[in-house]
Amino acid sequence: MRKHNGTHSTPPAADEQQVKGPAEMLLAASAARRFYLEGRSKVEIAEEFGLSRFKVARILDLARDSGIVRIDIRLPGRIDAELSGAVQEACGLRRAIVVGTPSDDQNDVRRQLGSVAADLLTEIAKDDDVLGLAWGRTLHTGLAELTRLPQCTIVQINGVYSQRIANRGVVETVQRAADVSGGRAYPIYAPLILPDPDTARVLRSDPGISAAFAWFGRITKAVVSIGAWQEGSSTVYDALDPATRADYRKRGVRAEMSTHLFDADGAEVRTGLADRVLTISTEELRRIPEVIALAGGAEKAEAIDTVLRSGLVSTLITDAGAARRLLSARERV
């Protein structure tokens, strides 16, 4: 039972006025109202107007084709359904959510992405899920909206980068998530990046921190963010000294996710950095069934493209600008 084959796949130039005259138009509008709005069956309508149900069907087809009946599908709020579908398709993701930001302000974008991520978590989290949260700046504001959550264990999956964000905020958000969830929380009260591998090793054996790390293998849903390898786009980039930044860039680093570095092909670039950060490993990440990555801003499009190639991410939440650039990049390939 395929309706209107063709007519709707090739959208009309304008309202193609195929209708003959006012009487038929009125009949079409009336029948369409009964059928589409009042939910009557075509048989009923046929009886009411004294027509055959086939005639009614043809009239309704006509009404759709001529633009009398207009069906539009648009998500309330900010999600761009079309871009979302396109990105999901083009990148082979389980899910892609593109928010159509009217504003270009970076903070607005971050807040929106975080807010959507919070909604998504609220929606897809089940009891006994183990949530790994790795937020940096992007998630920080938005996840404050997290007001409902099933009873989950919540694990912080990397340390805190305290230079820019008040510690208070991060701690509060973790605790808040655990509170609304009613489950246990495993925060990591330690810096993200440490001066040397020895310090990292010592901290990993700290009871509180190791408790969190012990959960990494059992995380079922994680939220991370993607940064481009440039100023202001990646917490890690910003935390490193200029020489190291340049060195990594020379070694092909284009993107960063949860302190892991990726080149343009989505391959992980192994550096000494891994030894002196407190974070989940890519192997552990890969085992997580649902990895939600956030990244906003058109300038991150290449970095997103890159990280998605690694196959670590199952859901991407981004904004329209980045989505469009991402799509045009993928088309070119």
Add this chain to the structure above:
Amino acid sequence: MRKHNGTHSTPPAADEQQVKGPAEMLLAASAARRFYLEGRSKVEIAEEFGLSRFKVARILDLARDSGIVRIDIRLPGRIDAELSGAVQEACGLRRAIVVGTPSDDQNDVRRQLGSVAADLLTEIAKDDDVLGLAWGRTLHTGLAELTRLPQCTIVQINGVYSQRIANRGVVETVQRAADVSGGRAYPIYAPLILPDPDTARVLRSDPGISAAFAWFGRITKAVVSIGAWQEGSSTVYDALDPATRADYRKRGVRAEMSTHLFDADGAEVRTGLADRVLTISTEELRRIPEVIALAGGAEKAEAIDTVLRSGLVSTLITDAGAARRLLSARERV
């Protein structure tokens, strides 16, 4: 098979956001696109998304109820479907066509009504129809748009009121209608109102005029216009001297159609006027299967109400202002 029982008969206050989260919303939008826009079946959609067809049905219901899918029915151009239906219902007419005039200018309204009448004639006239045309000012301009017509006989059903309108125009329009139709025309080259019954009698036996009158009994579709018994609203009123106008008004006349006068109950008011006009009789009118009446302007609402009660009219073409007043008058009864 009744869809969405209730939900759509009670329109939601706003977009009732019943949807759980972004993922479900996205799924709903995606499924709705496939179903409503691409015309896929629910079974296909279910297969594509790996759901049962029931789940798909529920998602689609949700999408409609939550406002993701918006179906609106509106006629392209100027016809107001809702008012048309309401008037048709309230007045027990076979058809009612209400044009939604943005302009209040009387000439604009007349042009629109005439144009719609032309379209309607084009649509419903069949070969071998005998069309009776009685136009006054309202139809004069609009019927110029008559560009297509099956082969019909066209009969002018009343004389010409030449004081205000150039004769040339009327004659031209009649001939034009006959030309586009390819049928024969029976114009009446004589005034509508004559000074006395004798002159009328003489003229009725004029070969050309009596030829037209001879067709009156066989007319299958007629177009007439309704006037209120006041200045500028009825050709007949305007043509009479003040004393006669007042006299008729005193005798209950509220409306005029094709020189026939009606009181507030829709009963015909018999006056001497009938003997000195050249027009079709109400008895002949009543035998015509389709009588299309035109009347525009809110000030004619009462007159329309009145004439419709006579039962002579099967189709009304009017404007939104008159329609609304007509409806509120009928509601009060």
Add this chain to the structure above:
DNA sequence: TGTGATGTCGCTCATATGAGCGCACGATTG
């Protein structure tokens, strides 16, 4: 007037669809 093209209508029949139902599961309460 014939004749093929075109369009309209309503039929049959296979398929799509929804109402109603029961089942399984989780939450709530005694």
Add this chain to the structure above:
DNA sequence: CAATCGTGCGCTCATATGAGCGACATCACA
């Protein structure tokens, strides 16, 4: 722990629906 309720899911089955078809009217053109 058991009973109860609510909820979400998918099944059955009667109904609604569209594709395809032939009958018929209409039309353009010879």
